[in-house]
Amino acid sequence: MKQGQDLRQLVGYQLQRASLIAERDARRALEPFGLSPAKMTALLLIRDNPGCDQTALGHALGINRSSAMRQVNILEERGLIERRPGRDARTNALHLTASGEEQMATMLAAINAADRALVETLTGEEAVLLGAMLERIARQSPRPRPRRALPDA
Amino acid sequence: MKQGQDLRQLVGYQLQRASLIAERDARRALEPFGLSPAKMTALLLIRDNPGCDQTALGHALGINRSSAMRQVNILEERGLIERRPGRDARTNALHLTASGEEQMATMLAAINAADRALVETLTGEEAVLLGAMLERIARQSPRPRPRRALPDA
C-alpha cells in the first residue's frame, strides 16, 4: 500500500512504525516468561532502583499511580518482585525477589537477542547513533500543554 | 529514576520511549480535530490509496480486519470518509469525503508542526538520517514466528 510524501516525511510516523516492530519482537522474545515488554521494563527499573516506590516507577514508565498498581500487582503475583515497608508508612519499597533475580539473566539474554536482531541491518556505529538520537528526542521534558488565553474568566 | 546499562542499551527501549513522546505530541496536535494519531494515519493512507479496501488498510496499519472496521466506522461517522461499492460485491472502496479533503490541509499543518517540534534538537541532516534508519528497521518483513519442531505429531 502506498504511503504518500506527507506520511513518509513524518518522523513521528516512522518512529511509531519502527517501535511497533520492536515491540512485537520483544513481546515474542519475552513470551516464554509471560512478560510484556512494559513489564520487563518495570522489572529492570526496579532492579536498577531497589526500594523505589510505585509512584516513581509509574512516572518512569510514563503511566500514573493507578496504572502502575496494576503492573506491580501482576509482577508480585508472579513472584518476581515484592513490596516491603517503605520510608513512610504510606509508601511501599519495591524489590526483586530471589526468584526474580534468578530469572533475570535468562530474560535479559532473550530480550538482548531480539534487540540485536532488530538492528541487524545497521552497522554498530549506526545503531549507537540511532540510540543517541532517540535518547535526545525522549529526553525532551514533557512539552507543556499550551494554555488557553483565559478569554473572559 | 536511574536506568541501568541493560535498559539504556536496548534500541527497542529507546525506540519505545521516543515513540511515546511523539505519540503524545501528535495526539495533542490532533485533539482539536477529534482524531487520534492512528486515525490520522488511516486518513492519510486512504487519501494516498483511494478506493482501497478495509483489509488492505488494516494490513498497512498493522491491525486486523476486525480492528480496522472500528476505525473505518468512526472515520465514516465523523463524515471524513465514505464507503463506496468496491471491485467486488464483497469489498468496500474507501474514499475521503469532500469534507475530509477540505479539513486535510489544516490537519496536516497541525501534525507537521508537532513533528518539527519533535526533532527540533536534531539538525536537518540528522533528522533525515534518523528517518532513513527507522524506515530500514520498519521495512523488515514481519519476522516469522519460530515454529516448534513438531515433537511427535
Next chain:
DNA sequence: TATTGTTATACTCTATAACTATA
C-alpha cells in the same frame, strides 16, 4: 493540605471466533 496506595469504573484499542455473502 499534600501525598501514597488503593479501589471502582470506564474508555480505547486490539484480538479471536464465528457468521454471511460473495467469489
Next chain:
DNA sequence: TATAGTTATAGAGTATAACAATA
C-alpha cells in the same frame, strides 16, 4: 474453499475520581 465484511465478546492497558491512611 477462500475472501471481505461484519458482529459479539474478551483482554490488555490506560485514565479519572474518589477514599483511607499518613505526612
